[in-house]
Amino acid sequence: xxxxxxxxxxxxxxxxxxxxxxxxxxxxxxxxxxxxxxxxxxxxxxxxxxxxxxxxxxxxxxxxxxxxxxxxxxxxxxxxxxxxxxxxxxxxxxxxxxxxxxxx
Amino acid sequence: xxxxxxxxxxxxxxxxxxxxxxxxxxxxxxxxxxxxxxxxxxxxxxxxxxxxxxxxxxxxxxxxxxxxxxxxxxxxxxxxxxxxxxxxxxxxxxxxxxxxxxxxxxxxxxxxxxxxxxxxxxxxxxxxxxxxxxxxxxxxxxxxxxxxxxxxxxxxxxxxxxxxxxxxxxxxxxxxxxxxxxxxxxxxxxxxxxxxxxxxxxxxxxxxxxxxxxxxxxxxxxxxxxxxxxxxxxxxxxxxxxxxxxxxxxxxxxxxxxxxxxxxxxxxxxxxxxxxxxxxxxxxxxxxxxxxxxxxxxxxxxxxxxxxxxxxxxxxxxxxxxxxxxxxxxxxxxxxxxxxxxxxxxxxxxxxxxxxxxxxxxxxxxxxxxxxxxxxxxxxxxxxxxxxxxxxxxxxxxxxxxxxxxxxxxxxxxxxxxxxxxxxxxxxxxxxxxxxxxxxxxxxxxxxxxxxxxxxxxxxxxxxxxxxxxxxxxxxxxxxxxxxxxxxxxxxxxxxxxxxxxxxxxxxxxxxxxxxxxxxxxxxxxxxxxxxxxxxxxxxxxxxxxxxxxxxxx
Numbered sequence: 001x002x003x004x005x006x007x008x009x010x011x012x013x014x015x016x017x018x019x020x021x022x023x024x025x026x027x028x029x030x031x032x033x034x035x036x037x038x039x040x041x042x043x044x045x046x047x048x049x050x051x052x053x054x055x056x057x058x059x060x061x062x063x064x065x066x067x068x069x070x071x072x073x074x075x076x077x078x079x080x081x082x083x084x085x086x087x088x089x090x091x092x093x094x095x096x097x098x099x100x101x102x103x104x
Numbered sequence: 105x106x107x108x109x110x111x112x113x114x115x116x117x118x119x120x121x122x123x124x125x126x127x128x129x130x131x132x133x134x135x136x137x138x139x140x141x142x143x144x145x146x147x148x149x150x151x152x153x154x155x156x157x158x159x160x161x162x163x164x165x166x167x168x169x170x171x172x173x174x175x176x177x178x179x180x181x182x183x184x185x186x187x188x189x190x191x192x193x194x195x196x197x198x199x200x201x202x203x204x205x206x207x208x209x210x211x212x213x214x215x216x217x218x219x220x221x222x223x224x225x226x227x228x229x230x231x232x233x234x235x236x237x238x239x240x241x242x243x244x245x246x247x248x249x250x251x252x253x254x255x256x257x258x259x260x261x262x263x264x265x266x267x268x269x270x271x272x273x274x275x276x277x278x279x280x281x282x283x284x285x286x287x288x289x290x291x292x293x294x295x296x297x298x299x300x301x302x303x304x305x306x307x308x309x310x311x312x313x314x315x316x317x318x319x320x321x322x323x324x325x326x327x328x329x330x331x332x333x334x335x336x337x338x339x340x341x342x343x344x345x346x347x348x349x350x351x352x353x354x355x356x357x358x359x360x361x362x363x364x365x366x367x368x369x370x371x372x373x374x375x376x377x378x379x380x381x382x383x384x385x386x387x388x389x390x391x392x393x394x395x396x397x398x399x400x401x402x403x404x405x406x407x408x409x410x411x412x413x414x415x416x417x418x419x420x421x422x423x424x425x426x427x428x429x430x431x432x433x434x435x436x437x438x439x440x441x442x443x444x445x446x447x448x449x450x451x452x453x454x455x456x457x458x459x460x461x462x463x464x465x466x467x468x469x470x471x472x473x474x475x476x477x478x479x480x481x482x483x484x485x486x487x488x489x490x491x492x493x494x495x496x497x498x499x500x501x502x503x504x505x506x507x508x509x510x511x512x513x514x515x516x517x518x519x520x521x522x523x524x525x526x527x528x529x530x531x532x533x534x535x536x537x538x539x540x541x542x543x544x545x546x547x548x549x550x551x552x553x554x555x556x557x558x559x560x561x562x563x564x565x566x567x568x569x570x571x572x573x574x575x576x577x578x579x580x581x582x583x584x585x586x587x588x589x590x591x592x593x594x595x596x597x598x599x600x601x602x603x604x605x606x607x608x609x610x611x612x613x614x615x616x617x618x619x620x621x622x623x624x625x626x627x628x629x630x631x632x633x634x635x636x637x638x639x640x641x642x643x644x645x646x647x648x649x650x651x652x653x654x655x656x657x658x
Binding site: 013015016017018019020056057060061077078079080083084087088089090091093094095 | 132198201
């Protein structure tokens with residue numbers, strides 16, 4: 001029997017900045033995992049991934065990442081995704097910066 | 105120092121213009137990512153975990169002060185104010201924006217630098233002994249030959265789509281500071297009967313299948329060397345495996361065919377290739393040699409050095425660890441530690457880069473080097489200038505006296521930046537350095553190299569660390585395997601695994617137990633960690649690391 005589907009979010013990197021981004025339910029891209037659409041249906045996940053793949057001039061490398069529902073939206077299940085949503089641990093750079101670089 | 109010719113400048117300008125147009129076409133949607141990716145990789149641009157990363161080549165690790173200042177400018181103008189020096193004598197910028205990269209490349213071209221072939225299945229940046237041209241123990245300066253190799257391999261039409269990447273390292277000394285036995289080709293300059301040539305090592309490499317290189321030829325004269333190397337790469341390009349990227353490197357080809365069969369094929373190919381080299385390469389080498397002529401070493405009293413050494417214990421400690429003998433007795437080689445305790449190994453701020461550039465200009469004949477151990481070197485310094493250099497370095501947190509000691513750790517970027525990583529390595533390095541600084545033990549421990557990689561690709565050279573640490577993902581949790589007894593010098597060896605790995609929170613205590621064991625086992629303070637390990641073997645370290653296994657066996 002096929003493995004049970006686990007909830008997913010669609011994530012990618014922004015084409016210009018490279019920053020980690022997440023697909024929202026209303027078809028935006030957010031830099032915040034808690035805004036992401038948590039997908040619980042496998043067929044819907046494939047459709048949403050195709051939606052993302054069509055936006056090649058905005059994003060790079062879309063894929064489905066495991067996530068679980070948390071109090072404030074989706075939470076990562078693996079430490080790699082936890083680092084992706086946070087930024088590096090040696091400096092408070094990337095998403096941890098208080099005043100992110102304005103988008104060029 | 106090599107100065108670009110008109111041809112070099114034009115080539116680079118054209119290449120950068122091409123890439124600028126490619127970036128524009130990617131942004132306006134004319135190129136897909138699949139089409140763009142190989143193009144950006146050819147120009148050193150990766151997409152990492154949180155951002156793009158631009159890897160800039162520092163050929164054979166040599167920089168002028170003007171080049172170092174330009175690296176600082178890039179860090180400040182287009183990145184977050186710092187750069188990361190790597191184990192391949194490159195510098196990486198962790199936060200560039202895609203549409204800024206063409207400007208960054210143009211800025212690099214202004215000082216004769218580029219990011220070409222810092223990625224992709226090509227011949228990568230040729231690395232060299234970071235003490236080249238200064239070391240007391242070398243036969244000849246390997247950098248003119250390294251520059252010849254750079255020109256030969258850059259855009260070489262036969263070698264743009266190889267089975268996998270290809271790395272060459274070169275040294276002029278018997279004492280190997282360039283890890284030549286862990287490269288696809290390692291070259292050691294040797295002189296035979298007044299003729300300069302190289303011993304050629306092939307098939308070394310780390311990664312998931314670590315191999316120590318084997319001797320392909322004990323001597324190839326310079327006249328024949330380029331044709332010989334072209335034959336080696338050409339043979340591998342034809343028979344190297346393209347069916348499986350994990351078996352594509354030349355180390356696997358050498359392993360599967362055997363060194364004698366490879367030698368026979370290379371010799372056969374050499375007969376075809378040799379006539380194509382009609383001496384232009386040797387004429388070029390002669391020209392290049394002029395660029396690398398040793399500076400006119402100044403004369404003068406070293407009394408001020410001797411008095412500072414006698415009277416200032418902090419200076420003395422720094423001299424004892426960070427200074428190496430120079431071929432000119434009144435001079436010294438200064439290694440500037442980019443490993444302040446608790447800081448990220450290899451990261452320098454724009455301000456630090458400028459200070460180092462200033463010191464090079466004022467005191468070091470305008471030369472700097474980047475070592476594969478992620479430090480910066482002033483290769484030629486008159487000893488009387490050492491106190492002034494040390495004082496300046498102290499002001500900018502660059503005077504850590506730890507070269508070759510336990511906190512002089514090589515660490516790859518790991519999962520803090522790298523898309524390939526399976527675990528973090530930077531914080532492990534930071535915590536080990538901080539811990540042993542607190543214990544005030546590192547000078548007592550002496551020569552000990554810790555090398556950390558955040559995945560099996562081994563950018564952190566963990567296999568050849570006296571203590572090697574490899575970060576893995578074990579069932580969704582970071583886990584660290586330890587190897588002992590690795591060695592990256594002329595007595596190269598791959599380290600032995602101690603046993604099961606350690607959780608993130610257990611890795612620093614595990615290293616501490618290993619070091620305690622060494623301190624208990626060593627016969628004298630002069631016996632280094634590696635010597636002790638080679639004498640007593642794994643057993644006492646294993647017992648210290650896995651006491652429960654011993655208890656269970658009893």
